[in-house]
Amino acid sequence: MKNVKAIGLIFLAMVIGLVAAVYAAGWLSKQGTIASNKVVVATVDIELGSKITPQMLTTVDWPSGSIPAGTFKDAKDLHDRVVKMGVLRGEAVLDGKLAPPGTKGGLSAVIAEGKRAMTVRVNDVVGVAGFALPGNYVDVMVNAQQETRQGEENRQISKTVLENVLVLAVAQEAGRDDTKPKVVSAVTLELSLKDSEKLDLARSVGTLSLVLRNQVDKQTVATAGITKRQLFGEKEPEPAPVAMAVTTPVAAPMVQRRKPAPLPARDCVEVIQSGTRVMHCFDKNKSAAIQ
Template identity: 30%
Template sequence: MRAVFGLVLIVGIALAGGAVMMAKKYIGEYQTALAKERAGQKEIVPTVEVFVANEPLRYGQRLTLENIRKVSWPENAIPEGSFLESAALFPEGKPPHRVVLRAMEKDEAVMAVKVTEPGQDAGITSRLQKGMRAFAIKVDVDTGVSGFLRPGDRVDVYWTGSIGQELEGARREVTRMIQPGIELIAIDQSAGRDIDGTIIARTVTVAARPEQVATLAQAQNTGRLSLALVGAEDDTVASVIEVDQRKLLGLADIEAPIEKQAERVCTIRTRRGAEVVEIPIPCTN
């Protein structure tokens, strides 16, 4: 009887130990799953629906509800100028389309700077900010940076011409930077930034203030204009630059020859009969 009791006791202890181990394992798995769930909740980022391109869009293409769609976008990373509501993109009472100003790839956010106002065409006027004017500059392969210019680039404008007079009637030819950092808004008749290949332009159109337009017009009529491309991330402001032939060759300014002062001659007049004679004498003063 005692042997049976001992056996039952041993079996009970074994079952109790197994139950404890199973409970401990279950609790551990539960705690692990709970920790993963909590970690996943921490990684959830608030999102907002934003309009994006449903297909690649190029300059001049019409933008309608058919070629855009809404996607979830991280709330703290929404590009500035993005459209969140269709009423903002296509306001009621206005034409239900815009025109693409800058090329967009599929799934790229539609931003105000990349499209025109509702119903507006993608002409030069849509690229001009308030107070700015469009002015065309004649260029060629030499003065137009060998065809590497694109709308949206910035250039420094240099004028080469003759000014004033030097010795012996020769005119002084100089090269001077007259306008730094002017923005290009069109190359020939193209205002799109997605130009393929190299274009040897005959004219470039710049956005300038009225006083800058007057300066450029005067410079274009009195000399030759050349353009220098400014780097995309260059925010420096160039100072006034002027170079003439003497500065180019490192020559000193030509000085006017100093005239040799003539020697003073002092004389007295005396009469010898009917003749008046001048006799040299030392100058006392």
């Protein structure tokens, strides 16, 4: 009786195994019919600004229904292209992560169109203890003496002059994968041409400080800055009244008029004749009578 039960269990196990094998074979056959295309992927980690070489790439089969936009089928299409964003090993190389064709390698390939790269000196305090890393965003603050009107004392002021500035590189490193703080002596920022002029003037008139900000916070806040008097709760002195210059009207030049010529001397005689008066005058010089 025991042998019959054992044989029955063995037979049941064989049937279950056969069903599982048939199901697995059917599943594998279905997987083999999934359409796929060749996609170029990276065989090593490619840092931003690096020029792509054939040794960095390979092609793999990628399911057609999940191919990302901007992929490449042939590694030859990526010859001498430069990446402007880091590509990880096994990741598909996308056109959106590449600089325009003909771009040379280096930091210049990472700079956005219409932007400039400018480097400022920093220390462990100015550089936010080394947390201002490539890919982060900072505000730039300047502490300087503000010029005032003549006769007034210059006042010290601290003001934010630039906001939401991208850090391109720290020292000579532009990689954005490392999150470990690095205390460096120089930080390279991505700026517009107008902001580059502001930063150049700011670092020449005062001391710069970098203020680390949230990467997703794009809001700008306009401030008037703060002076030393305001910091300690003192009122700013009233501006001195501007003295108005009094101009004395210039007298018009005196025009000397010519005196009229003197009338010639005359002798006059009044003659009354038949009730009519007649005046007779004689010029002394000409001895002529004038009526």
